[in-house]
Amino acid sequence: MDIRVGDxxxxxxxxxxxxxxxxxxxxxxxxxxxxxxxxxxxMVPRKLVEKNLRQLIRKEEENKEIQK
Incomplete structure (x- = not known):
């Protein structure tokens, strides 16, 4: 399962x-x-989170490009 910080x-x-x-x-x-x-x-063990997960909502990546 691909869960990231901020999700x-x-x-x-x-x-x-x-x-x-x-x-x-x-x-x-x-x-x-x-x-x-x-x-x-x-604090929750990884196994318990993956077992009880209903939905994963990704945090939008902030666009850090500088436009000139």
């Missing part, structure tokens, strides 16, 4: 605040996720 993931279960969207802050064996609703951060 938004939608998981099966909602956070107690009501949001099911999480921003990926760190990847590796564990993921650091930040709730889009309340800003709470959690």
């Amino acid at each position: 938004i993931v939608k998981l099966k279960k909602q956070h107690p605040c009501g949001s099911s969207l999480w921003e990926v802050l760190r990847i590796g064996m564990d993921f650091r996720l930040k709730c889009e609703g309340c800003g709470h951060q959690i």
Whole structure:
């Protein structure tokens, strides 16, 4: 699964605040996720995130070209 830092993931279960969207802050064996609703951060094992993933929303790459 190709998940990158900055992507938004939608998981099966909602956070107690009501949001099911999480921003990926760190990847590796564990993921650091930040709730889009309340800003709470959690560490979750990669296997659990990949199992509970419903939707992957890519963050738009910013165009950093300088136009002359």
